[in-house]
Amino acid sequence: MNRISYIDNIKEWGSDFSFKHEIKVRFSETDMFGHLNNTVPFTYFEEARIEYFNSKGFMKDWTSDGSNEIPVVADLQCDYIQQVFFNDQLMIHVKAASVGNSSVDIHYMGTKQDGSVCLTGRGTIVQVSKTTGNPIPWPEEMKECMARTKVKHS
Amino acid sequence: MNRISYIDNIKEWGSDFSFKHEIKVRFSETDMFGHLNNTVPFTYFEEARIEYFNSKGFMKDWTSDGSNEIPVVADLQCDYIQQVFFNDQLMIHVKAASVGNSSVDIHYMGTKQDGSVCLTGRGTIVQVSKTTGNPIPWPEEMKECMARTKVKHS
Amino acid sequence: MNRISYIDNIKEWGSDFSFKHEIKVRFSETDMFGHLNNTVPFTYFEEARIEYFNSKGFMKDWTSDGSNEIPVVADLQCDYIQQVFFNDQLMIHVKAASVGNSSVDIHYMGTKQDGSVCLTGRGTIVQVSKTTGNPIPWPEEMKECMARTKVKHS
Amino acid sequence: MNRISYIDNIKEWGSDFSFKHEIKVRFSETDMFGHLNNTVPFTYFEEARIEYFNSKGFMKDWTSDGSNEIPVVADLQCDYIQQVFFNDQLMIHVKAASVGNSSVDIHYMGTKQDGSVCLTGRGTIVQVSKTTGNPIPWPEEMKECMARTKVKHS
Numbered sequence: 066m067n068r069i070s071y072i073d074n075i076k077e078w079g080s081d082f083s084f085k086h087e088i089k090v091r092f093s094e095t096d097m098f099g100h101l102n103n104t105v106p107f108t109y110f111e112e113a114r115i116e117y118f119n120s121k122g123f124m125k126d127w128t129s130d131g132s133n134e135i136p137v138v139a140d141l142q143c144d145y146i147q148q149v150f151f152n153d154q155l156m157i158h159v160k161a162a163s164v165g166n167s168s169v170d171i172h173y174m175g176t177k178q179d180g181s182v183c184l185t186g187r188g189t190i191v192q193v194s195k196t197t198g199n200p201i202p203w204p205e206e207m208k209e210c211m212a213r214t215k216v217k218h219s
Numbered sequence: 220m221n222r223i224s225y226i227d228n229i230k231e232w233g234s235d236f237s238f239k240h241e242i243k244v245r246f247s248e249t250d251m252f253g254h255l256n257n258t259v260p261f262t263y264f265e266e267a268r269i270e271y272f273n274s275k276g277f278m279k280d281w282t283s284d285g286s287n288e289i290p291v292v293a294d295l296q297c298d299y300i301q302q303v304f305f306n307d308q309l310m311i312h313v314k315a316a317s318v319g320n321s322s323v324d325i326h327y328m329g330t331k332q333d334g335s336v337c338l339t340g341r342g343t344i345v346q347v348s349k350t351t352g353n354p355i356p357w358p359e360e361m362k363e364c365m366a367r368t369k370v371k372h373s
Numbered sequence: 374m375n376r377i378s379y380i381d382n383i384k385e386w387g388s389d390f391s392f393k394h395e396i397k398v399r400f401s402e403t404d405m406f407g408h409l410n411n412t413v414p415f416t417y418f419e420e421a422r423i424e425y426f427n428s429k430g431f432m433k434d435w436t437s438d439g440s441n442e443i444p445v446v447a448d449l450q451c452d453y454i455q456q457v458f459f460n461d462q463l464m465i466h467v468k469a470a471s472v473g474n475s476s477v478d479i480h481y482m483g484t485k486q487d488g489s490v491c492l493t494g495r496g497t498i499v500q501v502s503k504t505t506g507n508p509i510p511w512p513e514e515m516k517e518c519m520a521r522t523k524v525k526h527s
Numbered sequence: 528m529n530r531i532s533y534i535d536n537i538k539e540w541g542s543d544f545s546f547k548h549e550i551k552v553r554f555s556e557t558d559m560f561g562h563l564n565n566t567v568p569f570t571y572f573e574e575a576r577i578e579y580f581n582s583k584g585f586m587k588d589w590t591s592d593g594s595n596e597i598p599v600v601a602d603l604q605c606d607y608i609q610q611v612f613f614n615d616q617l618m619i620h621v622k623a624a625s626v627g628n629s630s631v632d633i634h635y636m637g638t639k640q641d642g643s644v645c646l647t648g649r650g651t652i653v654q655v656s657k658t659t660g661n662p663i664p665w666p667e668e669m670k671e672c673m674a675r676t677k678v679k680h681s
Contacts, residue, residue, distance in 0.1 A: 091420050092256075093419055095250050108401050140531075141607075143604070223448075247570050258419060261412040265411065295453075302445075405554070405559065405561045407559045
């Protein structure tokens, strides 16, 4: 696992998450090779990311009718560390690895019930205007709110 | 196949379709039992139905920004006649079985490359107001347009 | 709601469920009309049905490597009573409405947090041989087990 | 677009594809923000990758009943260059960017009908044993076959 570009030290990286969301693998998410289809973890990432944003009160703004700001995914990646099967109960951990002016680099770690890592991932979210598509800077309190959840390693 | 409530005579019913749309089964649409997951044909029905409406010029109105009318699915059903597998090339046939004031009963038939029927289905589409949710009657020309595709059995 | 063929009396029918499973609507399950896409409730039905079978210990047999019996969906239908939105927390209720020799008619009811019904559905599950595709009768204890969950209305 | 780690020169990189597969965006693949949901391009990548492998005769082996070799996805990433909408007709271009002993780095480029790039991506596929999960080296002819499709830039 030392070839993953966004992870320097897996131990340290893995201990840095303060938010988690539980997901159970659905039967319809398996494929004929008998395991979780490779396209599905991105759905888990989205669900966990939204719960993370929800926990900070961000989603309400983004999904309200009058809102002009929406979060868009600029890039997304997943490393499949271990095969995942039907009925597996996963914990998807989420953190804001770095916060930019109007973007945030979100990291994900999926663990099985025995605590072993089965998925890792990351992706950039940008807040944009629904009408123009241009980036909209985070309000200061959103920025602080995301930064606060980062556990600092001294 | 004589137990399907919306089909009196399968031969006659099957000969009554004038629109068809081709779909290839995706790998991600199979499940660990090795065949097409049961939830997927409804996606095929939607895709074929939209192509059917597209062919009549209806979708443009419904998906234009200012439009207040949208089509909603009131009910939907599928009968799984034959197992479907990865890579199968299906033809989804669509017809307006009966046209109401603001609704239409759409029928579906999925066939394999050998012409055998693997899926049948039906469902009611209602045109409603995006804001109030109330039914909006079809304009006379939409009604005629859908009725015209019905092949009459004398 | 009196036009639904599998429901005689909605009050009585709705009081007849003894199993339920909670589901939260995912963002990726909405569509550009702003509500839950019509193809998704069938995924919820499958998830809830499997949890129902799980609660009876059936799934373990069906998904074990050596097993020759698998459950297949013979037909499936859904009535969309109320629009469902992102973040809605649904309760999917499941019951075995009638148990045949090698099949079972499963009924579904989806309710919102205020208890109102948003989805109803039903579908036949048949136990078949993985190799021949032929129906395999339920063992007596499975039959009894499913029948036992039916609340009898005197 | 110069921040994408797997693309040195987008012009050169984009001219290097010899296989393409057409995909039309489904209605059910949009989300309530009105565009293609971020989880869907991975489904397109899989579909196009399989068509690419199909064109080389690889899929037949992998999906045959007796086969012990299966291709698994080791990692996957997508960069969202341009928003994609319902009904968009995309061309997904596929190439084997580099071929290892038992793995291959597949690159993807999605273009709109006007030729503009809307998606880029890449991911490692590894051929493994279904039973042990261990990597299985490509036969020499598969290796050559994939390498042959690489257009060399002199």
